[in-house]
Amino acid sequence: MQTIVCMKWGTRYPATYVNRLWSAIRRNTARPTRLLCYTDDPAGIDSQVETLPMPPLELPARVANFPWRKVALWAKEVPGITGDVLFLDLDIIITGSLDELFDYAPGSTFCVIENWTQRGMGIGNTSCYRFRVGAHAYLYDKMRDDPESVLAAFRIEQQYVSRTITEQTFWPRPWCVSFKHTLMPRWPLNFIKAASLPADAKVVCFPGKPDPDEARDGCWPAPWYKKVYKHVRPTPWIAEHWRAAADRPAE
Numbered sequence: 001m002q003t004i005v006c007m008k009w010g011t012r013y014p015a016t017y018v019n020r021l022w023s024a025i026r027r028n029t030a031r032p033t034r035l036l037c038y039t040d041d042p043a044g045i046d047s048q049v050e051t052l053p054m055p056p057l058e059l060p061a062r063v064a065n066f067p068w069r070k071v072a073l074w075a076k077e078v079p080g081i082t083g084d085v086l087f088l089d090l091d092i093i094i095t096g097s098l099d100e101l102f103d104y105a106p107g108s109t110f111c112v113i114e115n116w117t118q119r120g121m122g123i124g125n126t127s128c129y130r131f132r133v134g135a136h137a138y139l140y141d142k143m144r145d146d147p148e149s150v151l152a153a154f155r156i157e158q159q160y161v162s163r164t165i166t167e168q169t170f171w172p173r174p175w176c177v178s179f180k181h182t183l184m185p186r187w188p189l190n191f192i193k194a195a196s197l198p199a200d201a202k203v204v205c206f207p208g209k210p211d212p213d214e215a216r217d218g219c220w221p222a223p224w225y226k227k228v229y230k231h232v233r234p235t236p237w238i239a240e241h242w243r244a245a246a247d248r249p250a251e
Contacts, residue, residue, distance in 0.1 A: 001032045001033070001034055002029065002031055002032065002033040002034070002086070002098075002099070002102050003033075003034055003036065003081055003083070003085045003086070004025060004033060004034070004035050004036070004085070004086045004087075004088055004098070005035070005036045005037070005038065005073070005081060005085055005086070005087050005088075006018065006021060006035065006036075006037050006038070006087070006088050006089070006090055007037070007038045007039070007054065007069060007070060007090075008037055008038075008039040008040075008041070008045075008090060009039065009040045009041075009054060009065065009069060010040070010065050013090045013091065014044070015041075015042075015043065015044030015045045016044070016244065017090040017091065018035075018037050018039075018045045018046070018049060018090065019044075019045065019046045019049070019244040019245075020242055020243060020244050021035065021088060021090060021092075021094070022035050022046050022048065022049050022244075022245075023243060023244045023245045024093070024094035024241065024242070024243075025094065025098065026245075027094075028094045028095075028096060028097055028098050028202075029097070029098050029099055030097070030099055031099055031102075033098070034050060035048075035049050035050065036049075036050045036051070036052060036080050036081065037049050037050070037051050037052075038051075038052055038053065038054050038055055038072075039051055039052075039053070039054065040053070040054055046244075046245075050080065052079050052080050053079075054069065054072070055072040055073065055075065055078055055079060056072065057069065057071060057072035057075075057140070057143065057144060058144065058147075059143075059147060060147055060148070060151065063151065066156075066157070067126070067156065067157045067158075068143070068151075068157045070087070070126060070157055071139060071140055071143045071157060071160070071161075072140065073087065073131065073133075073140075074131070074136055074137060074139035074140040074161075075134070075137060075140040076134045076137040076140070077133070077134060078133055078134075081133050082133050083132065083133060084102065084109075084130055084131070084132050084133075085130065085131060085132075085133060086098065086101055086102065086128075086129075086130045087126070087128070087129050087130070087131065088127070088128055088203070089126075089127040089128070089205070091127075091205075091206045091211060091212060092127055092128060092203050092204060092205050092206065093203070093204040093206075093212055093238060093241050093242045094202065094203055094241065095197060095201050095202060095203070095204055095241050096175075096200070096201060096202035096203075097202060098202065100175075100202070101128075101130060101171070101175070101202065102130070104130075104171065104172075105169045108130075108167065108169040109131065109132040109135040109136065109167055110129065110130070110131050110132070110135070110136065110165055110167055110168050110169065111129060111130040111131075111169045111170070111171055112124035112125065112126060112128075112129035112130075112161075112162075112168060112169070112170060112171065113125040113126075113127060113128055113129070113170065113171055113176040113205070114170040114171070114173065115158070116177075116178045116181040116182060117181060122162055122163075122168070123158065123159060123162045123163075124158055124161065124162045124168060124170070125158055125176075125178075125205065125207070126157065126158040126161060127176070127203075127205040127207065128171070128176050128203045128205065136165055136166070136167075138164075139160070139161060139164055139165060142164070143160075174198060174200040174201060175200070175201065175202045175203065176201075176202065176203045176205060177198065177201045177203070177204055177205070178204075178205050178206075178207060179195060179204050179205065179206050179210075179212075179215055180206070180207065180208065180209075180210070181207075183195040183196065183197065183198075183204070184232065187229045188229075190229075190231050190232065190233065191231050191233075192233070193233065194233040194234065194235050194236075195215070195232070195233070195235050197237045197241075204241075209221060209222070209230075210232055212238055212242050214232070215232050215235050215238055216234065216235055216236075216238035216239055216242070217234060218232055218233050218234035218235070219232070220232045
């Protein structure tokens, strides 16, 4: 049984994001696969998705709702999971087989995206990563015991993980792409050309804005003075890959 986990807290992403993720997982895995969602509100989540409360990690209030919560998964023991587990952010779109992400570099205890804007700097993007439960518990222990020193040294969670972890393997670059940094045409072509989907992409990530629904509909929320370059054309292939089981694919 392959295990995939995600996290949903607060109101940033509704339950529909979990359900679309689960539907895409089923379409893109050939082996038995479970999805476990750690959440503070399971209402509306598909009954086939396992849910558990958020794993415990006390954080300073100013960062309590930021992705620093993901550090809780690095504890020695995490409820509901063991072995090698794939983590997926809610705001990603699955466009290819996930089975290969479980097979890749089987000896590695941490496989992650090489961050698109920091190539060659050893920084991962934790929108999609595979980790071995308990293998790097010092990441959790340090954040639990002295969060202020961690927050003083690192701006975001993925920098902390990449700079502190003792072993890191990057996915093949074509597998995990950024909608904004990889697929969108450069200015000014983004005003006349929609983003295309490479055939070998497995996961499309949406760091920052636009969100998947915004990119699908051709809407990029931004202040008026940034509209001169922050523009996205409607992207029809998103509707095909980012849908719940009850949704019909785009005609």
